[in-house]
Amino acid sequence: MLSGMRGGLFMGLLLALAAVLFVDVQDAQAEYGDVVINNHSDGAGMRPVIFPHWFHRVRFACKVCHADLGFKFKAGGNDINMVKIIDGQFCGACHNGEVAWSVENCNLCHSAKPGTPTQVHESTIQKLAQPVGAPQKK
Numbered sequence: 616m617l618s619g620m621r622g623g624l625f626m627g628l629l630l631a632l633a634a635v636l637f638v639d640v641q642d643a644q645a646e647y648g649d650v651v652i653n654n655h656s657d658g659a660g661m662r663p664v665i666f667p668h669w670f671h672r673v674r675f676a677c678k679v680c681h682a683d684l685g686f687k688f689k690a691g692g693n694d695i696n697m698v699k700i701i702d703g704q705f706c707g708a709c710h711n712g713e714v715a716w717s718v719e720n721c722n723l724c725h726s727a728k729p730g731t732p733t734q735v736h737e738s739t740i741q742k743l744a745q746p747v748g749a750p751q752k753k
């Protein structure tokens with residue numbers, strides 16, 4: 616009886632772990648705190664942009680983007696377009712082929728499912744990224 620309960624608990628833990636791993640592998644595209652930017656993309660026939668905030672936060676101080684580059688603290692709160700990016704503003708301050716890969720890699724930024732609204736994406740459960748052609752995690 617007791618060992619049966621333990622076995623059940625153990626199986627439960629295994630299943631829970633499997634579920635976590637499954638979700639992690641399946642939905643690794645969208646990490647906690649990713650920002651979807653879609654002020655213009657849908658209208659221009661491009662997939663919306665997923666900005667992986669955490670990925671950048673571990674590499675740069677907040678100040679680099681939010682003071683020096685002038686990013687406002689609001690999802691969708693910066694009127695970004697490709698002319699500005701190619702001119703070296705916003706994402707273009709780094710995605711210029713020097714600090715990071717350059718703007719030709721459209722799909723690495725425009726990676727969300729069409730129609731995904733501007734938002735801060737809080738979980739790994741929802742799927743933001745379009746599977747086909749989306750960038751690999753690493």
Ligand code: HEC
Nearest residue numbers: 652653654655656659664695696697706710718720721724
């Ligand atoms: C480094 C990230 C990044 C890359 C690479 C990138 N974009 Fe963008 N792009 C953005 C962001 C951010 C916006 C603003 C999104 C919004 O508000 O919908 C944007 C907006 C746009 C828009 C709508 C506004 C406008 O300028 O007309 C178009 C069209 C667009 N991108 C096309 C492209 C194409 C084509 C490429 C590849 C040649 C590309 N983008 C590469 C980040 C990027």
Ligand code: HEC
Nearest residue numbers: 650652671672675676677680686688689690691692693735
């Ligand atoms: C590489 C650039 C970069 C770095 C570094 C960075 N951020 Fe951001 N942050 C952004 C961008 C881009 C957005 C979204 C802006 C947009 O959608 O126009 C954003 C959005 C935000 C938001 C608004 C989210 C919301 O709820 O709307 C907050 C808060 C924020 N950042 C805080 C921080 C903090 C705190 C740090 C440092 C620990 C940091 N950021 C580092 C680029 C950066």
Ligand code: HEC
Nearest residue numbers: 664665666667670675705706708709714715716723724752
């Ligand atoms: C302060 C510099 C900086 C700014 C500003 C910046 N990035 Fe990046 N970004 C980087 C670096 C560095 C990498 C890593 C490049 C590499 O691995 O070669 C990166 C990687 C990425 C990746 C790939 C993440 C992954 O999982 O591999 C995406 C997507 C991305 N950036 C989108 C954006 C978008 C969209 C913006 C503007 C809203 C932006 N970045 C602004 C420096 C920046």
